[in-house]
Amino acid sequence: FDFEWSNRNLFFDQYKRTRSYFDNSDLAAHGLPSPEELTLLEPLRTKLPSEVFTAEYQPPAAADDAQLRANLRKALELLQGAGWTFRDRTLVNAKTGEPFRFELLIDQ
Numbered sequence: 231f232d233f234e235w236s237n238r239n240l241f242f243d244q245y246k247r248t249r250s251y252f253d254n255s256d257l258a259a260h261g262l263p264s265p266e267e268l269t270l271l272e273p274l275r276t277k278l279p280s281e282v283f284t285a286e287y288q289p290p291a292a293a294d295d296a297q298l299r300a301n302l303r304k305a306l307e308l309l310q311g312a313g314w315t316f317r318d319r320t321l322v323n324a325k326t327g328e329p330f331r332f333e334l335l336i337d338q
């Protein structure tokens with residue numbers, strides 16, 4: 231999602247980017263993992279990016295089209311690493327052929 235472009239061109243820079251998927255809730259990410267979170271994360275350390283333990287979460291940003299394209303390539307790389315591929319211009323599970331689907335949860 232190109233937040234910067236949308237905010238600039240559609241919303242006249244009225245919005246500030248949230249830093250968590252669950253902003254303004256008890257589930258919002260703040261800073262580095264707490265001791266309680268580290269207890270849960272530690273067994274998964276070798277399977278998680280090292281940044282989970284060393285850097286605060288920052289949503290992807292794109293200052294220009296080249297950076298936006300790089301973000302899209304990284305997203306595709308992550309999806310392919312998780313077993314997804316393109317067939318006939320559709321993202322599908324490489325083993326089952328099932329189309330990729332996701333659900334957006336919004337607060338109303």
